[in-house]
Amino acid sequence: MNNKPGILYLDDEENNLFSFRALFRRDFDIYTTTSAAEAIQILRENDIQVVLSDQKMAEISGVEFFELLRNEFPDPVRILVTGYADIEAVIDAINKGQVYRYITKPWNEQDLKFCIENAYEKYSRERELRTKNVELEKANAELDKFVYSTSHDLRAPLVSMLGIMEVLRVEEDKTKSREYIDMLDTTLQRLNEAVQNIIYYYQNARNQELLEEIKWEFFLDEVMRQARKSWQGVPPTLNLDISSSKQFVCDRHRLKVIVLNILSNAIRYADSEKSEMWIRIEVIQNAEKAIVRISDNGLGIENARLNKIFDAYDGHSMSGGIGLYIARQAATKIGAELHVHSIFGEGSKFTIDIPNRI
Amino acid sequence: MKQFPNTRILMVDDNDIDIAVNRKLLQLADITSDIRSFNQCKKFFEYLDSEDGGAKGFAQIVLMDIMMPVMNGFECLAQFDEYPADFKKNFVIYMLSSSIDRNDIRLAEATPNVRRVLEKPLDIYVLRKLLEQEGLPTE
Numbered sequence: 001m002n003n004k005p006g007i008l009y010l011d012d013e014e015n016n017l018f019s020f021r022a023l024f025r026r027d028f029d030i031y032t033t034t035s036a037a038e039a040i041q042i043l044r045e046n047d048i049q050v051v052l053s054d055q056k057m058a059e060i061s062g063v064e065f066f067e068l069l070r071n072e073f074p075d076p077v078r079i080l081v082t083g084y085a086d087i088e089a090v091i092d093a094i095n096k097g098q099v100y101r102y103i104t105k106p107w108n109e110q111d112l113k114f115c116i117e118n119a120y121e122k123y124s125r126e127r128e129l130r131t132k133n134v135e136l137e138k139a140n141a142e143l144d145k146f147v148y149s150t151s152h153d154l155r156a157p158l159v160s161m162l163g164i165m166e167v168l169r170v171e172e173d174k175t176k177s178r179e180y181i182d183m184l185d186t187t188l189q190r191l192n193e194a195v196q197n198i199i200y201y202y203q204n205a206r207n208q209e210l211l212e213e214i215k216w217e218f219f220l221d222e223v224m225r226q227a228r229k230s231w232q233g234v235p236p237t238l239n240l241d242i243s244s245s246k247q248f249v250c251d252r253h254r255l256k257v258i259v260l261n262i263l264s265n266a267i268r269y270a271d272s273e274k275s276e277m278w279i280r281i282e283v284i285q286n287a288e289k290a291i292v293r294i295s296d297n298g299l300g301i302e303n304a305r306l307n308k309i310f311d312a313y314d315g316h317s318m319s320g321g322i323g324l325y326i327a328r329q330a331a332t333k334i335g336a337e338l339h340v341h342s343i344f345g346e347g348s349k350f351t352i353d354i355p356n357r358i
Numbered sequence: 359m360k361q362f363p364n365t366r367i368l369m370v371d372d373n374d375i376d377i378a379v380n381r382k383l384l385q386l387a388d389i390t391s392d393i394r395s396f397n398q399c400k401k402f403f404e405y406l407d408s409e410d411g412g413a414k415g416f417a418q419i420v421l422m423d424i425m426m427p428v429m430n431g432f433e434c435l436a437q438f439d440e441y442p443a444d445f446k447k448n449f450v451i452y453m454l455s456s457s458i459d460r461n462d463i464r465l466a467e468a469t470p471n472v473r474r475v476l477e478k479p480l481d482i483y484v485l486r487k488l489l490e491q492e493g494l495p496t497e
Contacts, residue, residue, distance in 0.1 A: 152457045164379055299427060
């Protein structure tokens with residue numbers, strides 16, 4: 001691979017092609033041909049950034065040739081090479097946007113070189129702009145999904161609460177009222193999680209890494225207490241397997257976001273049909289890394305959805321709101337890997353693979 | 359006295375709290391006393407396939423939540439659409455959403471058998487008007 005700009009020159013006078021090649025072979029990667037068909041073939045097979053074409057050729061005019069290129073090769077910058085007699089055609093072509101510049105024959109070496117360099121610069125600028133645009137569109141689409149998901153995550157508990165308030169207002173039975181107040185509490189918890197997630201999202205994007213030692217038992221106890229409030233199953237079990245005397249260090253806050261969201265997910269999609277709902281947490285730690293496994297016997301995830309659960313919800317593929325999306329963002333920041341294994345109807349197992357940053 | 363005595367309401371919603379609240383709202387409004395709920399689409403289909411679900415002589419109103427895990431409201435209705443036309447004609451379907459999203463409304467309108475999208479929390483006044491428009495027999 002060389003980094004010289006790829007230049008194609010089409011002219012039915014071989015002499016012009018020879019002198020062109022002789023002048024510029026050191027500066028550019030030159031392709032020349034006398035046939036329009038062959039020129040198109042060259043464009044298909046090579047990386048060409050600037051195309052020059054003679055205007056007056058026997059089989060096709062330069063403007064017509066450029067017209068042929070427009071659909072298949074819109075990106076290379078086009079330069080027309082022409083005698084003074086063709087000035088009408090040149091003006092027309094420029095006005096129609098088919099050519100970038102024109103060069104009159106006989107050409108001046110310096111002018112021609114300058115012209116090709118300018119054309120190449122234009123090509124590079126435009127390519128950069130196209131790449132930026134694609135990135136921007138992607139970021140925009142992601143933001144759209146995020147807003148869609150978030151508005152749902154926020155609004156769903158809110159409207160639930162509005163409904164509860166409505167029935168609470170007319171409920172005279174004290175025991176029944178008590179039940180509705182518990183429902184308000186559960187729903188408020190969900191709203192709190194949703195707001196918390198928005199805060200996590202922005203903190204994750206902005207904040208620097210803050211490395212701290214993780215004391216697993218203490219850490220997981222704290223996270224579980226936060227996540228467990230609406231858990232109806234048996235108390236989650238914790239299994240620690242620490243084979244290293246070294247301490248484990250990572251960004252505690254981000255790790256908490258990851259574990260918390262996986263736990264919330266397990267709680268939200270627990271299967272109330274099962275006689276005993278459980279969640280198990282397992283930590284295996286050695287000097288280099290820690291592996292946290294969180295398994296449950298919840299609803300499980302269908303195979304078709306498995307690779308989408310870490311995406312923001314897009315309205316068509318169901319995921320658990322933005323929780324797992326935020327978990328993935330946080331994982332990326334701390335260099336952790338997030339995997340999921342699930343059998344639909346049986347349960348899910350999430351694995352977090354975290355490097356030790358000691 | 360129930361307003362629509364020959365009507366059964368079927369709620370499909372993964373959120374048990376929303377089901378409890380909507381059930382209470384429907385009871386308070388005396389729409390009908392025949393209310394069933396399903397917190398998974400799977401259970402809704404089990405009901406449809408049962409003798410009870412196929413019973414005739416009354417209208418069945420479905421309140422289908424859009425956002426559900428495993429199978430969302432649209433997917434659930436795609437499966438419902440596979441039932442024979444003669445079976446489906448007993449059912450009047452409304453979709454429920456907590457965030458009225460244009461895309462969801464468009465999708466709902468394009469979904470066979472769906473009357474329209476209703477915003478959560480359920481507005482009983484609106485539901486009653488809609489049921490009257492359906493020409494369901496009232497007391």
